[in-house]
Amino acid sequence: MKKSILTLVLILCTMLSFAQTPREEIKENIFRSGSNYYAYPGPLQERLTPSPPNYAPFYISHYGRHGSRYLINDSDYDKAFKTLSRADSLNKLTPFGKDVLRRVALIREEAHLRHGELTLRGAEQHQGIARRMIERFPQVFEGATDIDAKSTVVIRCILSMENALHALLRVNPLLQVRHDASEHDMWYMNFHDAQLSEARFAPEIEKQYDEFCKRHQHNDRIMNSLFNDKKYWSNQVNAQDLSYHLFKMASNIQSTELRHEVSLYDVFNEDELYDMWLQTNAWWYINYGPSPMNGGIAPYSQRNLLSVMIAEADSCLRLPHPGATLRYGHEVCVMPLACLLELDDFGKPIADLEMLDDEGWACYKIFPMGCNIQLVFYRPVTGEGDILLKVLLNENEARLPLPPVDGPYYKWSDFRAYFLKKLGDFHL
Numbered sequence: 001m002k003k004s005i006l007t008l009v010l011i012l013c014t015m016l017s018f019a020q021t022p023r024e025e026i027k028e029n030i031f032r033s034g035s036n037y038y039a040y041p042g043p044l045q046e047r048l049t050p051s052p053p054n055y056a057p058f059y060i061s062h063y064g065r066h067g068s069r070y071l072i073n074d075s076d077y078d079k080a081f082k083t084l085s086r087a088d089s090l091n092k093l094t095p096f097g098k099d100v101l102r103r104v105a106l107i108r109e110e111a112h113l114r115h116g117e118l119t120l121r122g123a124e125q126h127q128g129i130a131r132r133m134i135e136r137f138p139q140v141f142e143g144a145t146d147i148d149a150k151s152t153v154v155i156r157c158i159l160s161m162e163n164a165l166h167a168l169l170r171v172n173p174l175l176q177v178r179h180d181a182s183e184h185d186m187w188y189m190n191f192h193d194a195q196l197s198e199a200r201f202a203p204e205i206e207k208q209y210d211e212f213c214k215r216h217q218h219n220d221r222i223m224n225s226l227f228n229d230k231k232y233w234s235n236q237v238n239a240q241d242l243s244y245h246l247f248k249m250a251s252n253i254q255s256t257e258l259r260h261e262v263s264l265y266d267v268f269n270e271d272e273l274y275d276m277w278l279q280t281n282a283w284w285y286i287n288y289g290p291s292p293m294n295g296g297i298a299p300y301s302q303r304n305l306l307s308v309m310i311a312e313a314d315s316c317l318r319l320p321h322p323g324a325t326l327r328y329g330h331e332v333c334v335m336p337l338a339c340l341l342e343l344d345d346f347g348k349p350i351a352d353l354e355m356l357d358d359e360g361w362a363c364y365k366i367f368p369m370g371c372n373i374q375l376v377f378y379r380p381v382t383g384e385g386d387i388l389l390k391v392l393l394n395e396n397e398a399r400l401p402l403p404p405v406d407g408p409y410y411k412w413s414d415f416r417a418y419f420l421k422k423l424g425d426f427h428l
Helices: 002-019 022-028 030-037 074-089 095-110 120-136 155-171 183-189 194-200 203-214 220-226 230-236 239-255 270-288 298-316 331-340 412-425
Strands: 055-065 146-151 176-181 323-329 372-380 388-393 396-398
Touching (some): 022 030, 055 155, 055 298, 074 095, 183 298, 220 230, 270 298, 298 323, 298 331, 298 372
Parallel strands (some): 055 323
Antiparallel strands (some): 055 372
């Protein structure tokens, strides 16, 4: 009885959390406004649904994004710094603007020659994800079982993989680990489909997106807080570009140890911050989500990845103790894969960009730093029976577009048939 009540309470709490609007969620936790810069929050679901009677987990197929990193390009740090530095040399900054310049310089210096690299927080994220994986599913990692790990060739992904593997080995030193990062596997680990990329953000779509952004760009107050001469910033400063780069830096500080010392969120008020997020959210929805503006083609960028995951599962499920297949890559793979799998409501087509937030479509729920998708397979402990699986998105149980067997558990045969047909029916 106590167990049933606890389960009900957990379900109700989860439902209430998802009932919040993105605006309310961002107000509750400002870091969510960072979208793909949102530092991995860990699982919201502390206790997973118990496996059906007579079933136990025996294999995991996983794809995860690298952990928290520095911004990728010099320009991500230089544009705001140079714009504010030039204005300072001309005595055009307010006292607040001068202090923002001081903080921007500190952030830029801390990231010097580290662009795109994994941060300490990013390493810790993957250690935690791996540790929870082995704690939650100890049967999968028992004894001298095999762990096959692959990464894209990008160093932050490789280091994310290595941090995860070290965490697993600390718990079970007997694990037989293979790890690799090669161009040989990039055709599915980080596939770039040039034709699809061009079609998903065609000129007419870009025009609609630009019009949406203009309705949500409000930079005058920000500029007037930074500069003491309106004529100067009106004529000499690209206000939207400066606001964007300050917002990007503000979002990424949470990934570094400087988060304990400095912030740039005071540059923006609540409405400005939300409007910046709306523009980012819409861009990701069009380019990697199920947007009907381009026919919902973007999720199919990960058709190779899903095909490989199905094929490798077919092979591994024949083994008595298959262990785990772990893959480490990027958010541009995790987001479309989550949409291709139609997890929860992330495969939902929403025609009007202005309705994305009302419909609850928020990119930070899918792809924070360290985001991951885990397919956890179950088989009968004794006797015959169907292979079952459940899907975890960021370590939380997710719904599939299939009839469940029991709670979040689905038949592997149903999953396989549905998605192989979906992949087979796709034509660009």
